[in-house]
Amino acid sequence: MLSLVTYLRExxxxxxxxxxxxxxxxxxxxxxxxxxxxxxGTSFRGGDLLDIDTDGERIWWHNPAALAAEAAEPLxxxxxxxxxxxxxxxxxxxxxxxxxxxxxxxxxxTAKVETAAGEAAGASSRLxxxxxxxxxxxxxxxRAIAERRRLWIRYYSPARDEVTEREIDPxxxxxxxxxxxxAWCRRSEARRTxxxxxxxxxxxxxxxxxxPEIELRDLSEALVQPAAEDPEVVVEVGPGxxxxxxxxxxxxxDELPDGGLRITLRTPxxxxxxxxxxxxxxxxxxxxxxxxxDSARQAAREALAAYDGIEALAAADGVEAAEVxxxxxxxxxxxxxxx
Numbered sequence: 001m002l003s004l005v006t007y008l009r010e011x012x013x014x015x016x017x018x019x020x021x022x023x024x025x026x027x028x029x030x031x032x033x034x035x036x037x038x039x040x041g042t043s044f045r046g047g048d049l050l051d052i053d054t055d056g057e058r059i060w061w062h063n064p065a066a067l068a069a070e071a072a073e074p075l076x077x078x079x080x081x082x083x084x085x086x087x088x089x090x091x092x093x094x095x096x097x098x099x100x101x102x103x104x105x106x107x108x109x110t111a112k113v114e115t116a117a118g119e120a121a122g123a124s125s126r127l128x129x130x131x132x133x134x135x136x137x138x139x140x141x142x143r144a145i146a147e148r149r150r151l152w153i154r155y156y157s158p159a160r161d162e163v164t165e166r167e168i169d170p171x172x173x174x175x176x177x178x179x180x181x182x183a184w185c186r187r188s189e190a191r192r193t194x195x196x197x198x199x200x201x202x203x204x205x206x207x208x209x210x211x212p213e214i215e216l217r218d219l220s221e222a223l224v225q226p227a228a229e230d231p232e233v234v235v236e237v238g239p240g241x242x243x244x245x246x247x248x249x250x251x252x253x254d255e256l257p258d259g260g261l262r263i264t265l266r267t268p269x270x271x272x273x274x275x276x277x278x279x280x281x282x283x284x285x286x287x288x289x290x291x292x293x294d295s296a297r298q299a300a301r302e303a304l305a306a307y308d309g310i311e312a313l314a315a316a317d318g319v320e321a322a323e324v325x326x327x328x329x330x331x332x333x334x335x336x337x338x339x
Contacts, residue, residue, distance in 0.1 A: 001033055001036070001037065003023075004019075004023065004033060004037070005037065005050070007019065007022065007023075008052065008059055008061050009061060009064050012060070012061065012064075013058045013059070013060060014058065014059050015057060015058055015059075016030060016031070016054060016056065016057055016058065016059060019059060031054065031056075034052060034053070034054055034059065037050050037052050038050055038051065038052055038053070050063070051063040077113075077116070077117050079123065082113070082117035082121050082124065083121070083123045083124045083127065085113060086110060086113060086114060086117070086121055086124035087124050087127045087128070089106060089109065089110040089113070090110060090124075090128070091128070092106060093106045093107055093110070099143070099146070136202075137196045137197075137199045137202050138173070138179060138196055140202050140203075140204055141170055141173060141181045141196070141202070142173065143204060144170050144204050144209065145170045145171075145172065145173070145209075147204075148208055148209045149204050149205060149206070149207065149208060149209050150167055150168070150169055150186075150204075150205040150207040150208065150209045150210075151167065151168050151169075151170055151183070151202060151203065151204060151205065151209075152165070152166075152167050152202070152203045152205055153165070153166060153167075153168060153194070153199050153200075153201065153202050153203075154199070154200040154201040154202075155194055155198060155199055155200065156198045156199075156200055157198075157269075163200055164187070166185055166186065166187040166188075167185075167186040167187070167205070167207075168181075168183035168184065168185050168186065168192070168194070169183055169184040169186070169209040169210060169211040170182075170183045170209060170211075171183055171184065171191075171211050171214075171216075172216070174193075178195050178196070178197065179195070179196045179197075180193045180194060180195050180196065181193070181194050181196065182216075183211070184211035184212060184214070190268075191214060192268075230266035230267055230268045231266065231267065231268075231270050231289070232251075232264060232265075232266055232288075232289075233264075233265055233266070233267060233270050233273055233286065233288065233289065233292060234262065234263070234264050234286070234287040234288045235262075235263045235265070235273070235276070235277075235284060235285070235286055235287065236256065236260060236261070236262050236263070236284060236285055236287050237260050237261050237263065237280060237283055237284035238258060238259070238260040238282070238283045238284060239258070239259040239260055239283075240283035241260065241261075241280050241283035241284040242260065242261055244261070244263055244276070244280070244284065245261055245263055248263070248265055248276075249265065250263050250264060250265040251264045251265060251266065252264045260284075262287075270289065270292050271292070271295065273286060273292065273296075274286075274292070274295055274296045274299050277296035277299070277300070278296070278299060278300060278303060
């Protein structure tokens with residue numbers, strides 16, 4: 001019926017048989033709908049209700065201006081909506097490196113929203129949000145994208161537990177839980193995504209940014225979207241690790257006799273799956289490639305060795321090993337109390 005309203009507004013005097021045919025309904029069904037429409041409108045005042053009638057052959061709309069844009073009531077923000085919008089706007093206006101023209105435009109828009117929100121804007125004055133290091137990185141990346149300039153960054157990669165230096169041609173900023181810059185990495189000569197809060201240092205270079213022509217990916221499903229050329233990894237999980245198939249994009253997930261799964265997936269950085277192996281514990285293991293499986297085993301040994309070191313230290317302090325293995329480390333204070 002909403003489509004019918006638009007259809008009739010654009011076709012004054014439309015023939016009943018033509019309208020019924022266009023909507024795939026009978027003429028009787030159409031006339032029944034037309035009997036309902038005059039009870040609808042922007043309010044229950046007479047002039048705001050739809051004045052539509054038919055003589056059996058044609059349909060007439062006598063007050064189409066009832067739904068004109070100028071007749072519509074302006075939208076009002078609820079208190080929570082006004083608060084969220086104003087707090088966010090003021091926070092963005094404090095970003096270091098934000099272009100001054102953008103800052104002034106944002107402040108003017110914020111003032112207008114505050115005036116329009118009236119009393120609903122009161123709570124926003126008692127709240128504030130400040131950006132830490134990521135804010136400066138965001139501003140530099142945003143500026144580099146606007147001015148089409150290359151960036152130099154020192155970036156921490158948790159998968160390899162190392163900081164690398166690289167030059168990147170930024171393509172766009174995206175937000176999926178965290179804020180990322182999608183860029184062409186000159187070190188790897190491939191498209192890469194960098195999380196802003198892992199950028200240890202950043203500089204805008206004088207060299208122009210010239211990423212190759214690449215198709216932008218739809219990131220609404222997930223930030224990490226494996227490509228066909230990415231290395232293949234096989235992981236076997238028990239019943240307690242079946243959740244991996246729900247959270248990781250994969251090529252296949254075959255059932256195992258014990259109720260587990262054999263999962264085949266692709267990733268541009270296979271080393272990042274070491275953390276998955278440690279998280280799974282006895283509920284899963286990496287099968288291939290062999291070097292990644294060996295790396296995961298070594299990481300597990302090092303983690304266990306670290307706990308052995310804690311137990312040895314605790315034993316030297318007179319704390320029972322069983323207390324160390326629990327969910328919390330228990331230590332005795334100099335006055336005999338347990339902390």
